Amino acid sequence: MKVWCLAILVLLPLSLFQISYGNAYEEKQILLKALKIKGDIQRGALIYEEACVACHYENAVGDPAGTFPQLAGQHENVIIKQMAEIAGGFRVNLTMLPYSTTKALVSSTEDLFKHPLTSTQVLADIAAYLASLPISINTTKGPGKILDKGKKLFESRCSKCHGVNGKGKAVASIPALAGQNYNYLMRQIDVYNKGSRKKANPVMLRLMKGLKKVELGPVMDYLSRMK
Template sequence: MIWLFSFGGLQAQEKANLTSTAEFGGKWGTKVEEAIKALELKGNIEDGQIIYEEICEACHQPGGNGDPAGNFPQLAGQQSTVVIKQIADIRAGNRDNPTMYPFANIEALRAATEDIFDEEKDGPQTLADVAAYIQTLPMASTIKGEGNDLEHGEKIYAENCVRCHGDHGQGSFKNYYPVIAGQNYHYLLRQFLWIKEGKRRNANPEMVEQIARFSERDILAVMDWVSRQTMRPGDWDPNK
């Protein structure tokens, strides 16, 4: 079943924060030079919308909510720092995603944004812009699991996931931990299994170790529980 109601838009102050920089730290940081530069820049939401509409919306949909099958994730509401890190990792060859290669490369960005492309800042500015725009998009509730083991899923989450992803899957702007609340269940499952099996090269090493002992029941239950969570005011705080 596909749920169509929307939830979790950015509050005004949080939206304003997107154009300011924050100090980034965390044990799991980024070492990609382009991402480091982009994180120091102020994202232009209006320019980011142009980039998104030209390059991203064909797959991720105009609202950034992905597709029901989970082939393309919901980007709407994602922490902008996470978007920057993941795109930079794909472009640097640190994350395997052949589908994204033609869209993420610098030539595609330059061609799609010739009127606003900043030659001096080049790729980093476009990353900052599109990430800022994506974070402002309202999330939509997507595909969920069967809902028959949610208590177990909540227990597994509380014991293993809260420290990084927050108590309801809100992630961390400051430490690059993604929003997983309300993400498509099928996408969550696939990414989780790839990380567990060592197929996602830019995965957090601590997470790989943490989930190594998860059973099939654990995985299905926790991903189902996560897919049902919603973002709340304050979840996009750049200091968290």
């Protein structure tokens, strides 16, 4: 009897962990397949209007308060990877979680097309559409006071990865930051430091932890104004 109880006590949490972690991993892998297929921009636009526009706004410029990031002009790889991480629970985003799962992506196409598309195809289509949009600079900005300091710090510590023009690098899945909402960028400092983006680039994480928010503020301000 005692042995049974002990076995259950040990095995139950272990198997629950396995199930939830296993599912998250699988969800992520399914979505990552989208990296290998070609997206259809026109179809992506239709699906975006159905599934994403309520939060990320028309033309994917994000909301004026910076709660929802701009997605316009972001690299396809970045969109796909971030979606996979959100759906898989590797990036904590409770607001968007229900809209990022493979099931939600498929169901968003059920009314649009005669046959629902696979989640992999849906994601590739949306990513192709988003990458094709021009980056808007009508996003939230910081105080604009010490932009030269922000520029200097960005060019010495960040531009090696994110590019001097802030456009990131498609092949390496490094996000474009130019024109992004200042409020969103500032929030990401806390998000990274709290460990809520579990697949974050370790080099960048160390770099951010070593800098103060007052130092990073002007960098984000500078980026939000970059065309």
